[in-house]
Amino acid sequence: MPKIVGAETLAPDINKIVVEAPQIASKASAGQFVVLRVDEQGERIPLTIFDWDSGEGTIDLVFLKVGTSTQKLGRLKAGDTLADILGPLGKPFPVKKYGKIACVGGGLGIPAIHPIARAMRQAGNEVVSVVGARTRQLMILSDEMSCASDSLLMCSDDGSCGVKGFVTNVLTDVLDDLDLVVAVGPVKMMEAVAELTRNKADTIVSLNPVMVDGTGMCGACRVKVGGQVKFACVDGPDFNAHQVDFKELWNKNNQYVESERHSMKCWGRGND
Ligand SMILES: Cc1cc2nc3c(=O)[nH]c(=O)nc-3n(C[C@H](O)[C@H](O)[C@H](O)COP(=O)(O)OP(=O)(O)OC[C@H]3O[C@@H](n4cnc5c(N)ncnc54)[C@H](O)[C@@H]3O)c2cc1C
Numbered sequence: 001m002p003k004i005v006g007a008e009t010l011a012p013d014i015n016k017i018v019v020e021a022p023q024i025a026s027k028a029s030a031g032q033f034v035v036l037r038v039d040e041q042g043e044r045i046p047l048t049i050f051d052w053d054s055g056e057g058t059i060d061l062v063f064l065k066v067g068t069s070t071q072k073l074g075r076l077k078a079g080d081t082l083a084d085i086l087g088p089l090g091k092p093f094p095v096k097k098y099g100k101i102a103c104v105g106g107g108l109g110i111p112a113i114h115p116i117a118r119a120m121r122q123a124g125n126e127v128v129s130v131v132g133a134r135t136r137q138l139m140i141l142s143d144e145m146s147c148a149s150d151s152l153l154m155c156s157d158d159g160s161c162g163v164k165g166f167v168t169n170v171l172t173d174v175l176d177d178l179d180l181v182v183a184v185g186p187v188k189m190m191e192a193v194a195e196l197t198r199n200k201a202d203t204i205v206s207l208n209p210v211m212v213d214g215t216g217m218c219g220a221c222r223v224k225v226g227g228q229v230k231f232a233c234v235d236g237p238d239f240n241a242h243q244v245d246f247k248e249l250w251n252k253n254n255q256y257v258e259s260e261r262h263s264m265k266c267w268g269r270g271n272d
Pocket residue numbers: 033044045046047048049062063064065066067068069070071108111112207208209210211212237253254256257260261264
């Protein structure tokens with residue numbers, strides 16, 4: 001069973017774990033993810049591979065404790081094990097030389113944009129990273145993002161860290177001479193970035209529909225891109241932002257809110 005070899009809290013409700021997974025670490029590329037189960041009874045949850053070390057045979061995952069499975073995951077310590085972990089899944093991000101690019105990460109999109117920014121810089125692009133969080137406390141991984149970028153621009157909703165405002169406010173100021181924009185974060189943020197860059201810069205977003213198997217078998221992650229049905233787990237997760245049907249994605253992601261609340265309530269009762 002995959003063993004956790006490191007666990008730390010990065011911010012309130014945001015944790016990082018290091019998992020022994022040599023086969024995944026030897027094949028991982030920027031933009032890929034894993035699907036794991038915390039225990040035999042648990043659901044499968046997808047998490048982006050934030051970092052990996054093929055020498056040590058480990059992968060790093062950063063997650064927000066948002067519901068039952070991520071709360072359970074957040075309780076594990078070094079030495080504990082997961083039921084199983086599958087990956088690397090999804091297509092690697094199309095890393096090549098584009099020129100000057102912006103890597104935009106909002107909230108838990110920051111750990112997902114980090115390996116993409118790093119790989120794009122290594123490929124010879126000039127990388128301007130734009131990261132946003134609600135408050136300074138929730139601004140995670142700024143040292144790592146700084147190392148992965150030529151320049152790092154930060155913003156927060158309340159102005160406690162960087163510019164006061166959203167990532168789209170900051171992106172507006174640098175949009176003129178960009179060859180590509182890559183954005184990862186909440187659906188509404190990616191939709192706003194897509195609207196801002198339409199007819200101005202090619203834009204790729206990494207989609208986060210609900211996933212179950214992560215291998216193209218169950219159909220749970222169906223999204224509409226350019227009028228066609230795609231499975232985000234095998235056809236993505238990266239897609240042309242200007243062709244994504246964000247409204248449908250938003251509605252689908254909110255379909256399970258009631259059952260997720262119920263699951264959290266039942267689990268909470270047993271863990272008070
Ligand atoms: C490709 C991909 C990569 C992701 N990477 C990260 C990451 O690096 N860090 C991180 O914190 N989160 C990431 N997520 C979201 C993460 O999978 C969910 O937060 C997690 O599954 C929530 O499970 P839960 O039981 O704790 O919460 P629940 O109460 O079950 O759900 C809370 C919310 O999480 C989302 N969600 C629930 N189940 C799933 C599922 N099976 N698949 C996708 N989303 C779900 C829904 O929006 C839901 O409303 C990623 C999602 C995808 C699709």
